[in-house]
Amino acid sequence: MLAYGAGGLVLDVPAKSLVALVEWTLGEARLGQPKLSGSGKDADPLLVLTGAAMERYNLPVTLTREERLAGRIPESHKAIRQLTRAGWQLTKRGFGPWARIYRPAQGSERSCVQVCIPSWDALDARHWADAAQLPPADLARLLGLYASRVMTPRGSTAVTGLELMTALHPPTRASQPDAAGKRHAEHNPGSLGRDPVDCAPCEAPDGHPLLADVPRFHQRTPAEVLMEEAYDWARPLTDAECLHSHLVGIDVNMAFAAGANGLTVGLGAPERVQRPVFDAKLPGSWLVDLSHVDLSRVRVAKDTWAQLDASLLPSPFTPGGERPTGPAWYATPTVAYAVELGYQVHPVEAYVRRDNGRYLDAWYQRLRDAYLATMADLGVHADLSAQEFLVAMDGYRHRDPQLAIAVSAIKATVKGGIGKLRERPRGEGWKPGQPWRALARPTWRPDIRAAVISRTRINMHRKIVKHAAFTGQYPVAVLSDCAVYACDGPSPLDFLPYRDGKPLPGGFKLGINPGLVKHEGTQSVLWGEGVREQFNAPGLNLARYIKDGTVTNTDNGE
Structure with a gap:
C-alpha cells in the first residue's frame, strides 16, 4: 500500500490492518498540521481511504441503503471490534464517511486520526465536484492545498467552516503559572467559551426547547x-426595461464572508x-x-x-x-x-x-486569503482593471480543474460555516422534544448567523440604492448575493457606471476581492419574459437561472 501526501510525498504503508494503520499514522508517518492559534491544538492527521485501501482493511467499498441512512457501518463490524479491542474509540457519529478514531488524551498528548471515505460520499459533489474520482496523488494535492490554506478538513465543508472558527479562537488558554508553577485552563478572551449559552426566544427556530409551550x-x-x-425577490420588468436587449447578472464575491x-x-x-x-x-x-x-x-x-x-x-x-x-x-x-x-x-x-x-475577523481573513491565493493561481489577480478582470474570469475553471474545485470548497466553507451556527436536527423522524445535539456546543449561535446574514443583505441593498440614485437603474431580481439588471449589452460594463476606470463610490465594483462583484451570467430580455410566460410564473426569480438560462423547477414565483 502507498500513502500519497501533500507536496508530492509518497510513503510505503506496512500496516496490514486498520488498527496497524492508525498506529503507523501516529507513530511513524507523523502526519498532521501545526495549530492555527497559539492556544489551539495541532490538527489531527487525515487519512483518505481509496477503494483499494478499503478492501485491504476489510471495509465495505460502498454502503448499503440502511448504512447510508444511518450514516455509518454497524458497531458489530469486524473492523470496529478490532479497534475497540486495541483501546481505540469512535465519536458518537461512529464509523461513517468522516470518522474520528482516538484514545483519550494523556496530558497534552493527543492520539487521534481522522478518516475520510470518498466512496461513502464523504466529499459532497456540490462542493467538491468530482474530487472523489480523482487519482490518489491528485486528490492529495487538492486536499493538501485546502488544508494548508484553510485547515485540515474535519468533515463536510460546513463542519470545517465551523471548526475553523474554534481553531482560530479556542475556548480556553493556559493561565499564568500559579504559586506552585502550574498552569491551568482559563477562558480565552474573544472566544465563545466552553459552555453553550441559550439564545433569545425570538432567535430560537421551531422545535427549540425554549418554544415548548408554543x-x-x-x-x-x-x-x-x-x-x-438572504434575499429572494423579483418583480415584473417595466415597459422601458422590456425595450432593452439583455438581462445581466452580477454576483458578490464571498458575500457572507464580506458580511462577517x-x-x-x-x-x-x-x-x-x-x-x-x-x-x-x-x-x-x-x-x-x-x-x-x-x-x-x-x-x-x-x-x-x-x-x-x-x-x-x-x-x-x-x-x-x-x-x-x-x-x-x-x-x-x-x-x-x-x-x-x-x-x-x-x-x-x-x-x-x-x-x-469581532469574533469572525480572523475566520474571514483566513478564508479571504485562501480564496484570493487560489484565484491568483488560476490567473485572476486582485489588481486587474475591470475589463482585465472580466477576461481573466472567463473560463478560469478550465485552467486547472483541481484548483477550481478548491475555490468551490472554500466558498462552501464560508456559507456552510455560517449556516452551521443554527444547525437544525436532521432526519424526517425527528420530533420536538427529542435530543438536539447541536444545542450542546458553544458554537450553536443563531444570533451570530442572523447578524452575518443581516449585514450581507444590507450590504447588497446599500449598493443597489447607490446605483439607483446615481444611474436611475433598478434590479429586476435579487437572489442572495446575485442581482440582475436590464441593459443594452451583454457585459456588466454595459450598466455599471465607471468613469476614467473608477467605479461609483459605494456601488458595485468589478473585482475578485470579497464584497466586489463578478459577472454571473447574461440572457436576453426575451428569454426572461419567455420563461415567466412559459411557466405562468410572473414572480419567477430570474437571478436563480441567469447563469446558464436553464429553468428546471418553478414555484409560480411564490
Missing part, C-alpha cells in the same frame, strides 16, 4: 421570530431590555417597527438625500423584499441601516449582548 401548528409572526435571511468582516457579534448570553434606546454598536435582536421607512426618499450620504422609485426596489428589512407592516424582530445591522437611511427607530424590546467582539 402550540405545535402555530405559525410565528415577525413580531415573534427573528427572520434574518469587521462585524461585532455577541460572545455571551443575551440580556432582555424593555424600551431600549437603539445602539448600533451593540449586537442583539430588536423588536421595532420599521414600516415607516420610505424608500422613495433616503439618505445616501451624510447630507445628501435621493428620490427613488420605491416600487422598483426590494425592502431591506425582509428576505422577500416586502415592506414590513408592523413591529418585527431584526438583528442590529438591519436596524442600523434604517437609521443610516435617515429614519428614527424606537425599539419596543431587545435582547442585547454586552459581552461582544
Whole structure:
C-alpha cells in the first residue's frame, strides 16, 4: 500500500490492518498540521481511504441503503471490534464517511486520526465536484492545498467552516503559572467559551426547547421570530426595461464572508431590555417597527438625500423584499441601516449582548486569503482593471480543474460555516422534544448567523440604492448575493457606471476581492419574459437561472 501526501510525498504503508494503520499514522508517518492559534491544538492527521485501501482493511467499498441512512457501518463490524479491542474509540457519529478514531488524551498528548471515505460520499459533489474520482496523488494535492490554506478538513465543508472558527479562537488558554508553577485552563478572551449559552426566544427556530409551550401548528409572526435571511425577490420588468436587449447578472464575491468582516457579534448570553434606546454598536435582536421607512426618499450620504422609485426596489428589512407592516424582530445591522437611511427607530424590546467582539475577523481573513491565493493561481489577480478582470474570469475553471474545485470548497466553507451556527436536527423522524445535539456546543449561535446574514443583505441593498440614485437603474431580481439588471449589452460594463476606470463610490465594483462583484451570467430580455410566460410564473426569480438560462423547477414565483 502507498500513502500519497501533500507536496508530492509518497510513503510505503506496512500496516496490514486498520488498527496497524492508525498506529503507523501516529507513530511513524507523523502526519498532521501545526495549530492555527497559539492556544489551539495541532490538527489531527487525515487519512483518505481509496477503494483499494478499503478492501485491504476489510471495509465495505460502498454502503448499503440502511448504512447510508444511518450514516455509518454497524458497531458489530469486524473492523470496529478490532479497534475497540486495541483501546481505540469512535465519536458518537461512529464509523461513517468522516470518522474520528482516538484514545483519550494523556496530558497534552493527543492520539487521534481522522478518516475520510470518498466512496461513502464523504466529499459532497456540490462542493467538491468530482474530487472523489480523482487519482490518489491528485486528490492529495487538492486536499493538501485546502488544508494548508484553510485547515485540515474535519468533515463536510460546513463542519470545517465551523471548526475553523474554534481553531482560530479556542475556548480556553493556559493561565499564568500559579504559586506552585502550574498552569491551568482559563477562558480565552474573544472566544465563545466552553459552555453553550441559550439564545433569545425570538432567535430560537421551531422545535427549540425554549418554544415548548408554543402550540405545535402555530405559525410565528415577525413580531415573534427573528427572520434574518438572504434575499429572494423579483418583480415584473417595466415597459422601458422590456425595450432593452439583455438581462445581466452580477454576483458578490464571498458575500457572507464580506458580511462577517469587521462585524461585532455577541460572545455571551443575551440580556432582555424593555424600551431600549437603539445602539448600533451593540449586537442583539430588536423588536421595532420599521414600516415607516420610505424608500422613495433616503439618505445616501451624510447630507445628501435621493428620490427613488420605491416600487422598483426590494425592502431591506425582509428576505422577500416586502415592506414590513408592523413591529418585527431584526438583528442590529438591519436596524442600523434604517437609521443610516435617515429614519428614527424606537425599539419596543431587545435582547442585547454586552459581552461582544469581532469574533469572525480572523475566520474571514483566513478564508479571504485562501480564496484570493487560489484565484491568483488560476490567473485572476486582485489588481486587474475591470475589463482585465472580466477576461481573466472567463473560463478560469478550465485552467486547472483541481484548483477550481478548491475555490468551490472554500466558498462552501464560508456559507456552510455560517449556516452551521443554527444547525437544525436532521432526519424526517425527528420530533420536538427529542435530543438536539447541536444545542450542546458553544458554537450553536443563531444570533451570530442572523447578524452575518443581516449585514450581507444590507450590504447588497446599500449598493443597489447607490446605483439607483446615481444611474436611475433598478434590479429586476435579487437572489442572495446575485442581482440582475436590464441593459443594452451583454457585459456588466454595459450598466455599471465607471468613469476614467473608477467605479461609483459605494456601488458595485468589478473585482475578485470579497464584497466586489463578478459577472454571473447574461440572457436576453426575451428569454426572461419567455420563461415567466412559459411557466405562468410572473414572480419567477430570474437571478436563480441567469447563469446558464436553464429553468428546471418553478414555484409560480411564490
